[in-house]
Amino acid sequence: MNGDIQKLLNILLNGLTQGIVIAAFALALVLIFRSTRIINFAQGSQAMFTTYVALTLLNRDFPYWAAFAIALAAGFLIGAVLERVVIRPLEGGMELNIVIATLGLYVAIQALAAILFGSDYQSFPSPVGVNGFQVGDTNLALTPTSIFILCTVGVVVVGLTLLFQKTQLGLTMRAAAFDGEVSRILGVKVSHLLTFGWALAGLVGAVAGILVASGQFIYPSYMETLIVFGFIAAVIGGLDSPVGAVVGGLLLGLVNSLVSGYVASGLVTLAAFVLLMVVLLLKPGGLFSSTKTRRV
Amino acid sequence: MSTDSTTKRLLDLNLTRNLLISLAVLVAGMLLLESTDRYTNTQLSSLTYYAIAAIGLTALTGLNGQISLGHGALMAVGAYTTALMLDTETPLPFPVVALVAVVVTSVVGFVVGIGAARLHGPYLAGATLALAVALPSVALYFKGTFNGEVGLTVASPRPPEWFVSFIDAVSGEFATSSKYVAYLGLMCLVVALFFALNLRRSKIGRHWRAVRDQEVAAEIAGINLGRTRVQAFVISAAYAGLAGAVMAIVVRLAAPSAFTIVLSLSVLTAAVIGGLGSITGAFIGAAVLVFLPPWVTSLSTGSGLSDTQAAQMSPLIYGIVLILVMLLAPGGVMGTLSTAWRRARLRRPNPATPTQKG
Numbered sequence: 001m002n003g004d005i006q007k008l009l010n011i012l013l014n015g016l017t018q019g020i021v022i023a024a025f026a027l028a029l030v031l032i033f034r035s036t037r038i039i040n041f042a043q044g045s046q047a048m049f050t051t052y053v054a055l056t057l058l059n060r061d062f063p064y065w066a067a068f069a070i071a072l073a074a075g076f077l078i079g080a081v082l083e084r085v086v087i088r089p090l091e092g093g094m095e096l097n098i099v100i101a102t103l104g105l106y107v108a109i110q111a112l113a114a115i116l117f118g119s120d121y122q123s124f125p126s127p128v129g130v131n132g133f134q135v136g137d138t139n140l141a142l143t144p145t146s147i148f149i150l151c152t153v154g155v156v157v158v159g160l161t162l163l164f165q166k167t168q169l170g171l172t173m174r175a176a177a178f179d180g181e182v183s184r185i186l187g188v189k190v191s192h193l194l195t196f197g198w199a200l201a202g203l204v205g206a207v208a209g210i211l212v213a214s215g216q217f218i219y220p221s222y223m224e225t226l227i228v229f230g231f232i233a234a235v236i237g238g239l240d241s242p243v244g245a246v247v248g249g250l251l252l253g254l255v256n257s258l259v260s261g262y263v264a265s266g267l268v269t270l271a272a273f274v275l276l277m278v279v280l281l282l283k284p285g286g287l288f289s290s291t292k293t294r295r296v
Numbered sequence: 297m298s299t300d301s302t303t304k305r306l307l308d309l310n311l312t313r314n315l316l317i318s319l320a321v322l323v324a325g326m327l328l329l330e331s332t333d334r335y336t337n338t339q340l341s342s343l344t345y346y347a348i349a350a351i352g353l354t355a356l357t358g359l360n361g362q363i364s365l366g367h368g369a370l371m372a373v374g375a376y377t378t379a380l381m382l383d384t385e386t387p388l389p390f391p392v393v394a395l396v397a398v399v400v401t402s403v404v405g406f407v408v409g410i411g412a413a414r415l416h417g418p419y420l421a422g423a424t425l426a427l428a429v430a431l432p433s434v435a436l437y438f439k440g441t442f443n444g445e446v447g448l449t450v451a452s453p454r455p456p457e458w459f460v461s462f463i464d465a466v467s468g469e470f471a472t473s474s475k476y477v478a479y480l481g482l483m484c485l486v487v488a489l490f491f492a493l494n495l496r497r498s499k500i501g502r503h504w505r506a507v508r509d510q511e512v513a514a515e516i517a518g519i520n521l522g523r524t525r526v527q528a529f530v531i532s533a534a535y536a537g538l539a540g541a542v543m544a545i546v547v548r549l550a551a552p553s554a555f556t557i558v559l560s561l562s563v564l565t566a567a568v569i570g571g572l573g574s575i576t577g578a579f580i581g582a583a584v585l586v587f588l589p590p591w592v593t594s595l596s597t598g599s600g601l602s603d604t605q606a607a608q609m610s611p612l613i614y615g616i617v618l619i620l621v622m623l624l625a626p627g628g629v630m631g632t633l634s635t636a637w638r639r640a641r642l643r644r645p646n647p648a649t650p651t652q653k654g
Contacts, residue, residue, distance in 0.1 A: 039418035108615025114608040266437040273430035
């Protein structure tokens, strides 16, 4: 195979894997934003924390899927508790106060993880291999781990789609997000749904945290760039559209991979920042926003 | 005619008042520096740059309602500019260097501000967070100029003759380089304070508040929303640049690891603890940032935590404090005090009201 084409193919494959993880994390942000108009800056720290929970269990010889499930449950629980204890009392106040509170959670959880689990790099296992496939004598940037990541995010996306389109709970959540006041009058317990939304986002974030860690090293601030990438992907997708979040994530993953492959890997975050500014200035509603006009 | 002269007198009054406050801070700072040991002197030097940065951020967030998580990165711009300019055989005097650092950071702030002006709340927080993560990578990419991960060592400015003889006359001691740095920090802080005091009472400050509180009304009153927001961001960035310049000579190093997102959040914590919009609050917050960590660290190593664990106690406390302040006293120290004072004053004319005693 031609070397240039091989390079491009590998860059695209890499971008796909990166992008799908970003998409998963962006989904978590969108789940909260579309029902509460809040961006949860602590989402990354929550996901980092649950990944450490999984690693601690794995180090105690828990089976992989048991650790995976417990981490997800922890993410669900943490999301619900944070919504009840920190976010709920601040609702209706100034927008900036909630932003500052989630930033406080961001730092506090990160520092807490460093105290509990240490600041060193620790390797996080993947349930499948991390060596790339070979076609003939060509090495592909596609590993069993990246296929595992793609499949897992696929399950999450399908699960969320079914939840929001087929179940009573999901439909009520959409109704409450669309018009909380009317839903309340119709007898929907909107406050329970908000808590559930945060819990669900915590669960999806926990999945993203484990996926990005699979076959890599983790440390308390390993989610820092993913928070930014997830935010950018969510903004590209319009912040309240799950489909937009996935497309935004894939797009950003590809851009990152192209910049890293053809320009310089050190400039990826800068390129992502520039992309964010361009999107916010030219199309502040994102590419998939459901509402026509909005002040951002 | 008479109203004209009245406003003029009022303006003079304000200006005189602000000048007096600034001078009082200068004298108090000098007294503090001369009456404390070397270690405390270094802590006070750190306090000066934290206070400058916190004043800049408290003005942006408190007066104009914009939030920035990129102030750590903007401080990096000021610090690297200072490091590069001092790294010559015959460096320019520090005030000139600091001024250049302020100008360079303001230019960066202007570019970011143009984008930021159209954003608010969570969008602005996210965009500036992206800036905070992106900017250090520039230092890593241009290794030749910024020396990558290691960073640049800063040649500390040497105390000039007149300073040595001045300190000798004041305290009879020999003026060390770190004492000179502390005085430079103090001077920068006083200048920054004087500007901030005037800004708050000026037309500019009123415009900022108008844009914060009532966008639509401000626009109808003829205030250009975009321009006002960019202006606030640029001025705030200038403060961050000055803070970065002082930080460079105090820490004597400009490295990417010093300008992480945690620095941005620390400055935000200082502004929030003190009370957003309050300059006195910015001082209180900066003091907390400087004096709390050593105390917490020694307390936690004393109770059996390892050094690396103890180092994380301060960010943990910052985070918890940010949450608690938002939940319990969103006005911060100064906001809570002024509310309490106002309540007490309202109660006084009516002695029949039973006072609650605990």
